[in-house]
Amino acid sequence: MNDLVAILRRGMVSLAVCGGMAAPGSVLAVEPLAGSEIVERIAGNTIVGHTADGEYFLEYYAEDEEVRADGHTGIWFVNGDEFCLSFGRGVACHEVTIGAQNFVVLSRAGELRRTGILIEGNPNEL
Numbered sequence: 001m002n003d004l005v006a007i008l009r010r011g012m013v014s015l016a017v018c019g020g021m022a023a024p025g026s027v028l029a030v031e032p033l034a035g036s037e038i039v040e041r042i043a044g045n046t047i048v049g050h051t052a053d054g055e056y057f058l059e060y061y062a063e064d065e066e067v068r069a070d071g072h073t074g075i076w077f078v079n080g081d082e083f084c085l086s087f088g089r090g091v092a093c094h095e096v097t098i099g100a101q102n103f104v105v106l107s108r109a110g111e112l113r114r115t116g117i118l119i120e121g122n123p124n125e126l
Helices: 002-017 035-042
Strands: 045-051 056-061 066-069 072-079 082-086 091-099 102-106 112-119
Touching: 035 045, 035 072, 035 082, 035 091, 091 112
Parallel strands: none
Antiparallel strands: 045 056, 045 112, 056 066, 066 072, 072 082, 082 091, 091 102, 102 112
16 A cells, blocks of 8 residues: 555645645545446546656547547546546557546556546547
């Protein structure tokens, strides 16, 4: 559990860098979402943030499971309780935790892969 807390705290630092704000401790009190909750929260919305490698991303997750971003597209889908992404180079699936204004995706191995802010709708018209 201490490893998970450390990972989530590092995610909070990433959120601060990309302009995110969350109530203290809000990430730590949230469990990963179930598959139906992932669809409910992500479909039709945008996420802006950084990957674990520090790459910036801004992606809109359309209700038809298309991912639209500046310069590329892909697909998203839910497999069990995991959020999966494919941009034509294989598939990556993650557990999803959403708390307050932040979005945290954890890989199966417990490593932080993406952090960002969930934004309602498609404000950038991707």
